[in-house]
Amino acid sequence: MTNSQAVKKVSPDVAAFFDLDKTIIATSSAAAFSRPFYDGGLITKAAALRSAYAHFLFMLGGANEDQTERMREQLSALVAGWPVEQVTSIVSDTLHQYIDPYVYAEALELIQEHRARGHDVVIVSASGSEVVAPIAMMLGADHSISTRMEIADGKYTGNIDFYAYGENKAHAIEELAQERGYDLAKCYAYSDSITDVPMLSVVGHPHSVNADRAFRRVCDENGWVSLTFRKPVSLNRLLTPLQSIFVAGTVLALGVGVGLLIRTWRGGKRRPTSG
Template structure:
């Protein structure tokens, strides 16, 4: 295989890099609202996960705790609601971090393979993949029971699960051979120090935002930097379900 057979890729973290805010938490608010659950339940769920982080629990374990929230949920219903949520986000404007989205479009126009690498899961990410025209998706894949079609609340015993930290780098490293991607001529974007292993794999890297640890590392390696994503807008909520005729109010 000659050098001409290899293509560069642009690898993008998603949350607070390509998008403003964290997709899985924004979807959680939408999903709970679609079930008719009060807003404080989503707030409390997020606070519990934040408390785990403050207590020193690893991002891998807090990720597993998030996916336990999906236990018993229908895969089909989650996919449907995630599609509706994404359309509402895009319609409301302000979902994407524009400088990074512009960079993605430029890379794609230059013939790069666009790869999203995220700790989020496919139901939430696939509408985004289609919208921006990404070529590949590397993400967390929560377990779905094949009989009931519902989430078990667990992650499968597969490599790179959840897709966080060094798992991102390992997944990226395993992607090139079948897809003829040349890492030396590729570029990666990330906003958190946990993205550093992925950023270090490519010939160029771009830091997004102000993570002090990542900025120090970036200064050492000569990585470029884009501004921090602005604060996200309020999460769009689904239309309330109409009250059935004859129901007591």
């Protein structure tokens, strides 16, 4: 047994499942990278503007299910032909610039609290794995569940292997719970979106975050706890010097880590992935 294995609680039966966008970070993780993808020549100015508009709708809570589905289809068409290594490199190089300043202090405190109690932390997001996995690593999460794009010959085909949205999130959580031995009745979940009602419904301790009126009504009807996060701050400002060194090392390792994940995903279709 390694030292890290000796320190970590063996097989915890409780996990905390966190949605990412507007729950942990005060932005859309996918749209946040539209500028560096544009600078890297992956998207056109028109596509960058569409991404900005989608981000605007998202932040207003104005993107309904039909609009979200259209954005998914546009994303699928947009990434077709993108080199995976280039995407991985851009995300790794710009992660702190475009994500770090938007982490909710309250979310990070909750993550740290769950870890102190010996709970696993799992990030669950409809954004792509190439974006979600590095963010999960940066936050010190144990696992992540995210959308996976099909890869062939080192490039995205435009097809989606797994779309981590709605009921699919709940199914992936149940699958991971069975694999890791989580008792879902003891588990926690946090999300800002009414589309994540299925995800919240499968755990014993569901929480809404910054819920809009319709979502809060659903939460009230179900007796779910509603939280308000107000303080997006730089992640590094909240870390101790030792934690900052760990985060710096994590960023250096992202290229290798995500590369290994991609090679693993090529070998077969799996829903939950290590974060």
